[in-house]
Amino acid sequence: MMGHYYIGADIGGTTVKLAIIEDNGTITKKWEIPTNTDNQGEAIPSDIASSITNTLKEEAIDTSMVVGIGAGAPGFVDTTTGYIHEAVNIGWKDIDFGNLLKELTGMTVWVDNDANLAALGENWLGAGRGCTELIAVTLGTGVGGGIIANGQILNGANGTAAELGHVTVVPEGGAPCNCGKTGCLETVSSATGIVRKAKEAAEKHPESKLNALLNDATLTSKDVFEASKHGDEAAKGVIAEITDVLGMAIANMAIAINPEKIVIGGGVSKAGDLLLDPLEKAYRKYALPRTAEASSFGIAELGNDAGVIGGAFLVKKNN
Amino acid sequence: MMGHYYIGADIGGTTVKLAIIEDNGTITKKWEIPTNTDNQGEAIPSDIASSITNTLKEEAIDTSMVVGIGAGAPGFVDTTTGYIHEAVNIGWKDIDFGNLLKELTGMTVWVDNDANLAALGENWLGAGRGCTELIAVTLGTGVGGGIIANGQILNGANGTAAELGHVTVVPEGGAPCNCGKTGCLETVSSATGIVRKAKEAAEKHPESKLNALLNDATLTSKDVFEASKHGDEAAKGVIAEITDVLGMAIANMAIAINPEKIVIGGGVSKAGDLLLDPLEKAYRKYALPRTAEASSFGIAELGNDAGVIGGAFLVKKNN
Missing domain, CATH: 3.30.420.40 (ATPase, nucleotide binding domain)
Incomplete structure (x- = not known):
């Protein structure tokens, strides 16, 4: 365990919700960016990457303090690779999203379906604790x-x-x-x-x-x-x-x-x-x-x- | 990994199926004993234990060569403890079966529901390989x-x-x-x-x-x-x-x-x-x-x- 922060990214049809979260679940910083669905949502990965990178800078958090990014997308996800077969609402089809976001940020990335991540959130800190x-x-x-x-x-x-x-x-x-x-x-x-x-x-x-x-x-x-x-x-x-x-x-x-x-x-x-x-x-x-x-x-x-x-x-x- | 054999036990309403199985799935020995359901099936654990012990002797397999016993029962099983809440067909109710069989045989015991074990069997060597x-x-x-x-x-x-x-x-x-x-x-x-x-x-x-x-x-x-x-x-x-x-x-x-x-x-x-x-x-x-x-x-x-x-x-x- 090298770092003390986790990044959560929840990609929806209109906004991408983002947060920097501590090991105990405290949300250090929470923000949103619009989801740009133009051209089959091709700008979304780089929008997310630069928003994360910039916010970490603003918060004076070095990337070495970040354990990784956990991202949710509304579609069919290969969770071992982070490959997204299809996410209709945001226009994605056959996007190697996990590796793309990893390259763009230099951080480790895990990807899952957004509904699964919501379940996991409730499992950690919510009604299904x-x-x-x-x-x-x-x-x-x-x-x-x-x-x-x-x-x-x-x-x-x-x-x-x-x-x-x-x-x-x-x-x-x-x-x-x-x-x-x-x-x-x-x-x-x-x-x-x-x-x-x-x-x-x-x-x-x-x-x-x-x-x-x-x-x-x-x-x-x-x-x-x-x-x-x-x-x-x-x-x-x-x-x-x-x-x-x-x-x-x-x-x-x-x-x-x-x-x-x-x-x-x-x-x-x-x-x-x-x-x-x-x-x-x-x-x-x-x-x-x-x-x-x-x-x-x-x-x-x-x-x-x-x-x-x-x-x-x-x-x-x-x- | 100390040993080379696994014991399978499948407890049914009329017979208990037993087998000695090798690491690659080969069945070394397979046999059955009747399920004695008298007095809420109280003799079943000791019947199983002595049958296993005797058969291992006959086969000249030392218990140190046996990794453990995996037993299936037709009922609601707490798989972490091997405790059986109820197994209607064989008369059991609130039986600490896993620990009982462990004491009687001196071997490590895992217990699960019989239908689950059948699924696991097909998953290892059968149609769901x-x-x-x-x-x-x-x-x-x-x-x-x-x-x-x-x-x-x-x-x-x-x-x-x-x-x-x-x-x-x-x-x-x-x-x-x-x-x-x-x-x-x-x-x-x-x-x-x-x-x-x-x-x-x-x-x-x-x-x-x-x-x-x-x-x-x-x-x-x-x-x-x-x-x-x-x-x-x-x-x-x-x-x-x-x-x-x-x-x-x-x-x-x-x-x-x-x-x-x-x-x-x-x-x-x-x-x-x-x-x-x-x-x-x-x-x-x-x-x-x-x-x-x-x-x-x-x-x-x-x-x-x-x-x-x-x-x-x-x-x-x-x-």
Whole structure:
């Protein structure tokens, strides 16, 4: 162990989140740069490298004090080499990102999928602290996932492990998913899925609060939880359906992993107990009793920092 | 590494399979003893110990030449201590089996779930040879499972990982399962489930071959595959249904694990391509395309030896 700092980089579709993190998890410095997706995102590696190099200079931290960079990208990553097969949102395809960033910075680099790093962050300092077995589910525009088993991230044979959003929950006649399949979990229990279900419910129930909201403005998943909280039956029906489906999908995943903790993050998780209570009830209905006994639910604690903290932990675990 | 031999022990409801295995996987000696389930199976540990000790003497192998014993039991195992919480078929509840066998034999002992050891056996010398990520499914009276990820068996937080038979495949109104839930995979795609489905189909189709078989004798899952092979529509419908359900369950599991290989074993797997062809087709329909790309199917190769070979490999991996 030569240095005392870890760099976390969380590459998203609009910004790259960056942080300098100490061995105990303290964030020394946190900043963002825009993600330049022009020309298949070709400038991103050098943008990240120069931003890191400049910030270290500003902070008077010599690169010899940095153990390494842990970077997360939204796509399929070969974690042994840092090669990225595809990261649709930022335009990358077949980029040797890990080696590129290493050359540009002179630092050691580890790369993983962004959802996996968020899981790792929660595993180090958040709601899944210290768990050897952990399932992290991110409910946002889509549904992301990260799994820790035997204390290690699951990456799988070609970087698609823990893609929980693409578990099939509607075998026949489900809605089309971006992945090319139909009936994926993401089509039901993401923010987008909740809004789609709510629109269907609003049409069926013209008297509902949901229908009034739909006519007033753009309906969001938050509105659906709010309407449900205020007793609107149509909204309650939507929440019951999406939590039942999600609870079953997580229970089935838990039968593979037998986790100690299930951490729910992403924008939809801001609904808190309005989401967690029916979700946990559904989970316990579908999980093997002994599996259910071993596990508890929690809302993700690190918010937007989960990725950079996970990046730092990835470096720490490899040293 | 002091010795050159590994002992595998596979404890089943009627017999305990035992073997002395060399470092390269060669089986030096293989034998069985009856499982004495009297008095909650209290004699089993000493029966195993004396049988191992006596056989080593007969084979003129000094215990100093034995690296350790790897034992599999059909139940929930704490693999760090070898403590068995429950193994219903052999009557065990709260047995400190690992330490007991260690005291009785003077050898180092590792214990795991029997389905996990079968997966490990196939991973060492069988259809899943050398895979870092592997899902093994055993289709017998029930449905068992074992998962290897990052090169390690998944045991989970309390020994229920990879209990694939209890994935919920029928959310509402499914058949009752031994585990206390309803609609588990085991109620559909096990030998028992296939026969149950075939009886339903036979009643609906009095003209079917299935119905004739049902009246003639005890219907088995093998009969259903045979009738399907000979073009009986009712039987073909049953096979189509049970492989569709199994294919979806495996695809959903594969979305967590992203395996290189899926190994199908157990009595039902003797149907070979009659099972594998429709199963693989269903799997590819439900799996994420990139996940499907990474994976292939195979029939388990080690038969009844998988457990003892897996036991030996468990010792080998820990040394």
